[in-house]
Amino acid sequence: MKKILILLVTLVCFSCSKDDDLNLPNSVNPDGSADVEVQDFMWKAMNFWYFWQANVDDLADDRFENTEEGRADYTTFLDSGNNPGDFFESKLQFIDDRFSFYNDDYRDLTNSLAGISKSNGLEFGLVQFQDSEDLFGFVRYIVPNSNAATVEIQRGDLFTGVDGQTLTLSNYRELLFGANDTYILNMANFNNGNISPNEVEISLTKEEGLAENPVFLSKSFTIGGENIGYIMYNQFTNEYDDDLYAAVEDLKSAGITNLVMDLRYNPGGSVNTTRLLASMIYGTNTEDIFLRKRYNEKLQEQFNDSQLEIYFADKVNGQTINSLGLTKLYVLTSTSSASASELLINSLEPYMDVIQIGGVTRGKNEFSTTLVDDRDNSYLYTPSRVNNINPDNQWAIQPLIGRNENADGFFDFTSGLVPDHPLQEDYSNLGILGEQNEPLLAKAIELITGATGKRDFTVEYPINIISSSKENSLISDKMVDDTVYDLEF
Structure with missing residues (x-):
């Protein structure tokens, strides 16, 4: 049997030629003279x-x-949009699809999925003034070694x-996310x-090629007899799996028995990295x-259980995971916590x-998953096969291809996961990330130590964001299936 290493569980060994086109029922090709x-x-x-x-009639076999x-x-249908992007949005998507x-x-x-982008390093949220079209922004954090790190601006500004x-609601995208590489913020x-x-x-x-290490902060505290670890993790990026494990190892060496994962600004990313982090926290039983x-x-019925069930991991990049083995985890969230964070x-x-919290x-x-015009590989983007991508078609699509259920079969959280302890950020009192008095972390510490009633957590000016700097990131709100499998067909 031929052994194939792929980046996504597939149900058969696809060896389609460009003319074969995945052996679709009644597969038809367009007129070769059309630019489609x-x-x-x-x-x-x-x-x-x-x-x-x-659910999409135009996608029927x-x-x-x-x-x-x-x-x-078919040719006329393909040529019905003003451009490929318009065609994708108007013809191929289900009405309930918010994220393809x-x-x-x-x-x-693919650079965005790797945490590389064109950015000034300022991470911010945008809030609408009450009874107005006007907006204001607040600084969440500054990416180290970025342009924003060289100027006088900080969290809470x-x-x-x-x-x-x-x-305003009508101009913020153009002003903040437009073609202007340099802009001036008018502070308040x-x-x-x-x-x-x-x-x-x-x-x-x-700046081009700004790479953000998602392990933003990692530290430990001893408070009220409790050893507490804290990690602020801002994107599930598999290129930094070793950094993530190093942070967890350091906390284990510090003797922590409690962990606070700060995912409040984490929009998601790699499924495999999520699996690795869960294994670092809970355990490495691969059963x-x-x-x-x-x-x-039509795909589901062709899979077997071993192809549909993904297990905890015992290694990260070949290194045996020394798990924290915790029975309790504290997670800080916001409306910006999405996809892999929720997973x-x-x-x-x-x-x-x-x-x-x-x-x-x-x-x-x-x-x-990322799909490209590599028809011999079922359209799956595979880094080792970039030379096989059609040189006349560099487009990629990132469609939703499935849902993940937990071991109990639960997956229905399209309205979001509701916190056990609701606590919104307050733009008049954001606090310093990683400091014990920062409100969300302070609430977690209170719950861990049992020192209730010693602090007032009243939120006077709650932050209800309508957008953020990560809106313009291609990774925003994405859960990318990049789990590696070694399958035989």
Whole structure:
């Protein structure tokens, strides 16, 4: 039997040629004279992998007959949008799909999944003024070694404008996420509940290739006789798995018996990294189910249990995991905590007491994968096969292809995971990340030590964000199935 290493569980060994096109029922190719190569890739990849394929009439297996007339109809259909992006959004997506997307260059997408982006390193949230179209921003944190780290700006600072223009619902995307590599933030003061512009201006410049280590903070405390570990983790990025494990090892060496995982600004990422982190926290029994996958109907029935069930891990990049072996975990969340962050919570729930503190999470329970025009590899993006991607088509799509269930079969959290201890951030009192008095961490410490009633956690000015700096990141709200499997067919 031929052994194949792939980046996603697949049900058969696909050895399709470009003309074979995944052996789809009544597979039909477009007229070769039409400029629809990208759309043809999109349709065939979505017809095969899309989670809601059965709900989209235009993706039906029998949508186009394999006849001369059907070929003409298919070509006309593919050419019905103004461009491939318009075609993808208007023809191929289910109405309840909030998270599938595309990019005209797969390299931009894969770099984003690796934590590499064009950025000035300022991470912020945006809040709408009450009864107004105007917005203000607040600084969440600064990425080390970025442009923002070289100027006088810090967590908690407020701004109301960019380049002299007041931020509004209609212009903030263009001003903050547009083509302008350099912009000037117009800063603001907070006094007695009022936010008002001041004279301070901060110039920031986006830099190519900024790599953010998602392990932002890791430290330990001994408080009230309890040894407490704290990790602020801002993206599930598999390129930094060794850094993540090093942080966990350091905390284990420090003798911690309690762990606070701060995922409040973590928009998601790698499924495999999530599995590794869960194993570092809970245990390495490779017979314990971490998650079960559910694909579209025509794929699901062709999988066996061993291909659908993913287990806890005992190694990270070949190194044996020395797990913390905890029975309880404290997790800090907000509406910016999404996908892989939610997966960690949900998949650990059957095995340990997960205590959630903060805000309701985003509600992203589907996973995706990167698909490119590599038809001999079932359209799956595989780093070792970049030379096999059609050189005339560099587009990539990132469709939702399934849902993950925990060991108890639970997956229904599209409205978000509700915290056990609700506590919103307060823009008048954000606190210093990692410090014992920062409100969300302080609440976790109170619960761990049992020192209740010693602090007032009243939130005077709750943060209800409408957007954040990660909105423009391709990884935002994504759960990417990159788990490696060694399968025989």
